[in-house]
Amino acid sequence: MVGITSFEAYIPAYRLSRDEISRAWGTGSMGGEKAVARYDEDSLTMAVAATLGCVNRGGQQGDGLFFASTTSPYKEKQAASIIAAAVDLPSETRTADFTDSLRGATIAMNSAVDAVRSGSAENIIIAASDERMGAGKSEFEQILGDGAAAITIGKSGVIASVDGNYSAFSEFMDIWRREGSAFIQSWESRFITSEGYAKIMQRAVSGIMKKYNLTPKNFSKVIYNGPDKRSHAILAKRLGFDVETQVQDPMYQSIGNTGTPAVLMMLGFALDEASPGDLILVANYGDGADAFILRVTENIKMVQGERRMMENFKRKIPVTYETYLSWRDLVPTEEPRHPEPESPSITCLWRERRSNLAFYGSKCTSCGTVQYPPQRVCTKCQSKDHLEEYKLSDKRGHIFTYAIDQLSWSKQIPVLIGVVDFEGGGRVMSEICDCNPDEMRIGMPVEMCFRKLDQDTDIQNYFWKGRPVI
Amino acid sequence: MGKITDKAAIIGMGCTNFGELWDKSVDDLIIDATYEACEDAGVDLKDIEAAWLGTVFSGHTAMSLSSPLSWQYKPVTRVENMCATGTEALRAAVYAVASGVYDIALAVGVEKLKDTGWIGVQPTNVVGRSTMGTAGTDLGLSPPAMFSLMAQRYFHDFKIDPEEGRRLLAEITVKNHHNGSLNPKAHFQRELTVEQVLKAPIVAWPLGILDCCGVSDGAAAAIVTRSDMAKNFRKDPIYVKALATSVGPRRNPTVQDYDFTHIEENVRAAQMAYDEAGIKNALEELSVAEVHDCFTIHEMILYEDLGWSPKGQARKDIDAGTFKLNGKLPVNTDGGLKCFGHPLGASGLRMQYEVYHQLQGKAGDRQVKDPRLGLIHNFGGGVWGGIACIAISGNELDRR
Numbered sequence: 001m002v003g004i005t006s007f008e009a010y011i012p013a014y015r016l017s018r019d020e021i022s023r024a025w026g027t028g029s030m031g032g033e034k035a036v037a038r039y040d041e042d043s044l045t046m047a048v049a050a051t052l053g054c055v056n057r058g059g060q061q062g063d064g065l066f067f068a069s070t071t072s073p074y075k076e077k078q079a080a081s082i083i084a085a086a087v088d089l090p091s092e093t094r095t096a097d098f099t100d101s102l103r104g105a106t107i108a109m110n111s112a113v114d115a116v117r118s119g120s121a122e123n124i125i126i127a128a129s130d131e132r133m134g135a136g137k138s139e140f141e142q143i144l145g146d147g148a149a150a151i152t153i154g155k156s157g158v159i160a161s162v163d164g165n166y167s168a169f170s171e172f173m174d175i176w177r178r179e180g181s182a183f184i185q186s187w188e189s190r191f192i193t194s195e196g197y198a199k200i201m202q203r204a205v206s207g208i209m210k211k212y213n214l215t216p217k218n219f220s221k222v223i224y225n226g227p228d229k230r231s232h233a234i235l236a237k238r239l240g241f242d243v244e245t246q247v248q249d250p251m252y253q254s255i256g257n258t259g260t261p262a263v264l265m266m267l268g269f270a271l272d273e274a275s276p277g278d279l280i281l282v283a284n285y286g287d288g289a290d291a292f293i294l295r296v297t298e299n300i301k302m303v304q305g306e307r308r309m310m311e312n313f314k315r316k317i318p319v320t321y322e323t324y325l326s327w328r329d330l331v332p333t334e335e336p337r338h339p340e341p342e343s344p345s346i347t348c349l350w351r352e353r354r355s356n357l358a359f360y361g362s363k364c365t366s367c368g369t370v371q372y373p374p375q376r377v378c379t380k381c382q383s384k385d386h387l388e389e390y391k392l393s394d395k396r397g398h399i400f401t402y403a404i405d406q407l408s409w410s411k412q413i414p415v416l417i418g419v420v421d422f423e424g425g426g427r428v429m430s431e432i433c434d435c436n437p438d439e440m441r442i443g444m445p446v447e448m449c450f451r452k453l454d455q456d457t458d459i460q461n462y463f464w465k466g467r468p469v470i
Numbered sequence: 471m472g473k474i475t476d477k478a479a480i481i482g483m484g485c486t487n488f489g490e491l492w493d494k495s496v497d498d499l500i501i502d503a504t505y506e507a508c509e510d511a512g513v514d515l516k517d518i519e520a521a522w523l524g525t526v527f528s529g530h531t532a533m534s535l536s537s538p539l540s541w542q543y544k545p546v547t548r549v550e551n552m553c554a555t556g557t558e559a560l561r562a563a564v565y566a567v568a569s570g571v572y573d574i575a576l577a578v579g580v581e582k583l584k585d586t587g588w589i590g591v592q593p594t595n596v597v598g599r600s601t602m603g604t605a606g607t608d609l610g611l612s613p614p615a616m617f618s619l620m621a622q623r624y625f626h627d628f629k630i631d632p633e634e635g636r637r638l639l640a641e642i643t644v645k646n647h648h649n650g651s652l653n654p655k656a657h658f659q660r661e662l663t664v665e666q667v668l669k670a671p672i673v674a675w676p677l678g679i680l681d682c683c684g685v686s687d688g689a690a691a692a693i694v695t696r697s698d699m700a701k702n703f704r705k706d707p708i709y710v711k712a713l714a715t716s717v718g719p720r721r722n723p724t725v726q727d728y729d730f731t732h733i734e735e736n737v738r739a740a741q742m743a744y745d746e747a748g749i750k751n752a753l754e755e756l757s758v759a760e761v762h763d764c765f766t767i768h769e770m771i772l773y774e775d776l777g778w779s780p781k782g783q784a785r786k787d788i789d790a791g792t793f794k795l796n797g798k799l800p801v802n803t804d805g806g807l808k809c810f811g812h813p814l815g816a817s818g819l820r821m822q823y824e825v826y827h828q829l830q831g832k833a834g835d836r837q838v839k840d841p842r843l844g845l846i847h848n849f850g851g852g853v854w855g856g857i858a859c860i861a862i863s864g865n866e867l868d869r870r
Contacts, residue, residue, distance in 0.1 A: 344606030379721040401623035405615035
């Protein structure tokens with residue numbers, strides 16, 4: 001049996017209210033709010049967060065990692081390899097990026113199911129993530145939200161078996177973004193919704209039901225993406241599903257349309273509440289459509305945690321529209337009035353890859369002292385070359401002391417710095433993110449997260465930061 | 471292990487005005503400080519046999535000294551130890567004459583911070599690991615934020631209400647501004663009140679802008695010789711009693727046993743220096759001290775690190791006025807880094823410049839009573855670890 005063995009979502013802590021956007025432009029508000037990645041987050045960092053959660057929940061490491069996104073940080077350079085390094089997957093892991101299509105997550109899922117079914121892989125993690133932008137004043141600006149989701153496809157410990165699939169491509173020009181442009185574009189909305197989205201999805205959903213002799217009544221849940229709240233709701237009726245009882249909430253009002261990860265995020269929230277025996281229909285639109293039939297197994301109870309997944313995202317920090325604009329570099333703001341500090345050396349970054357990307361320190365085998373950065377000569381007992389790798393990315397800690405730095409150069413001033421003492425030993429001085437200055441206090445519990453560094457370089461440099469434990 | 475005590479003496483010193491010296495170059499500052507020192511010692515530049523130049527950002531190689539002075543083919547070395555660079559240059563010159571190899575040596579420290587385009591100190595660019603972590607991941611933490619880590623923890627551990635803590639720190643600023651107001655070479659020469667200090671903008675809570683030292687241009691120089699030759703140059707040479715340097719392994723933020731309420735390098739250097747100088751009770755025996763008050767919290771912590779106040783009790787001595795000009799141990803009588811200013815490479819020698827004049831009884835309105843022994847404490851680095859340099863000097867030979 002091949003199917004899903006784990007799942008997780010990641011939603012950034014920051015929220016931009018649609019009334020706030022409407023305030024800025026004097027246009028109508030669609031109501032609700034959208035999740036906004038902090039300036040130190042991107043598709044890749046959000047994918048790392050979802051993947052780490054997925055690995056923790058299911059307990060499988062994965063021998064494959066597929067990244068699906070339309071907003072990969074590099075045009076040329078794989079993101080999946082950086083994610084795999086941050087998540088600390090073995091070097092033999094098969095990595096791939098599935099880019100350029102909003103259907104990327106389910107395209108990757110089909111490939112993963114095929115690979116596991118054929119025996120060429122045991123467990124493949126699919127991490128989908130997007131941080132798409134609509135131009136100022138556009139409907140997209142209000143609709144789109146940021147986030148990530150990950151699932152694992154495997155053979156053992158399957159929580160939802162993949163019992164059927166259906167795919168069709170459709171060359172239909174509805175939404176696109178060309179190289180060099182920051183914002184997505186689209187054709188006239190009546191045409192792209194009625195002739196594109198609605199018809200192509202209807203064909204896929206009726207196609208898969210016909211293929212496996214099923215009717216809407218057979219499904220306890222139907223999960224599908226859509227361009228916006230209204231189109232999504234209309235489609236449910238056309239397909240013959242009951243919006244109240246059968247359709248998974250697309251979370252447009254609270255998070256927004258997250259793009260590539262949307263379908264996996266909804267699937268995660270559905271699985272988090274699913275019961276053994278549930279039949280789930282998944283459909284995903286973008287340059288055609290993919291559909292799957294999933295059957296929830298008894299194993300589902302093993303991965304459903306003590307608290308609901310949504311609890312992990314209850315912490316919300318409001319941002320103003322102006323903050324959002326500056327985070328996205330949409331408004332030129334004053335450059336620092338001093339010469340640029342030098343960029344890091346790529347050679348040095350390579351040498352430090354285990355420490356910088358997977359956040360390894362070292363532990364002395366003579367005296368047991370945990371230390372970061374990793375040392376060759378123990379800082380405590382001075383024994384030489386008796387230190388072994390010790391991972392800190394998964395350790396929790398608390399703030400020993402902190403600084404609220406008004407003079408540092410960053411997109412967001414003040415910069416918060418915490419001295420973090422880890423449970424089990426080890427201490428780092430780290431930036432603290434997703435936290436208001438007045439929330440900082442000695443003793444505050446923190447966990448580590450993978451983020452972008454605010455450096456003016458040609459490469460995107462990533463590192464770990466602390467954030468308050470929710 | 472031997473001792474430097476009474477083996478070398480300072481026979482001349484020079485120091486430029488410190489401040490925003492827009493119209494002066496590094497070369498101008500080196501020339502002015504060096505010639506003042508020569509004049510003070512009654513020594514011609516040609517008679518000096520070797521020199522050490524201390525600078526952090528303002529010049530590479532020894533030629534940064536020989537070129538402006540047109541110094542002809544003599545041994546010169548450039549030294550660098552961050553903000554402790556000035557003392558490092560002095561240390562090298564003192565050991566050089568004490569060894570007997572040279573009779574007269576020169577130490578010069580200089581910095582032109584205002585030419586860098588940075589309001590504070592520019593970041594140091596290194597290939598390799600940053601000050602606190604791995605390569606390429608420097609936090610960009612500003613120096614006041616770094617020292618605010620200590621203030622936060624100090625107030626927490628010793629149960630000092632943050633507003634009360636800010637007042638205690640302000641008292642240090644007020645003291646140093648008073649002293650600076652009596653010093654015509656200081657960057658800042660204006661008296662301040664506690665209220666003014668507390669109203670200044672916050673840069674890294676609880677530190678405000680007036681808890682920070684001046685960012686300045688300046689240079690200072692010393693001419694040293696062997697003690698047995700010193701009286702050939704002047705009747706009141708100042709004798710070196712101790713030179714101690716402690717360099718930490720840069721691991722403070724990485725191990726959980728560090729408390730963020732002291733700097734171990736300070737404690738170790740003080741112990742070495744007191745042992746070398748034969749000082750049993752520093753508070754009683756020292757007449758004057760210049761300490762590295764880059765931020766007020768560091769001066770507060772130094773009262774304890776250098777053994778003058780019991781741990782956690784510096785506040786009592788601040789309120790008792792122990793370190794004021796008329797107190798038991800006047801500290802930073804020239805205004806300190808706070809008011810004299812902090813051109814990194816020059817600061818250690820500027821501290822010695824003040825102690826030298828205090829011990830000679832030539833400190834004017836700032837003169838302390840019956841001076842015998844003076845201490846300078848110069849610190850490079852931050853809470854991650856650093857370089858603590860202490861020099862103790864006295865105005866008499868063979869007297870403890």
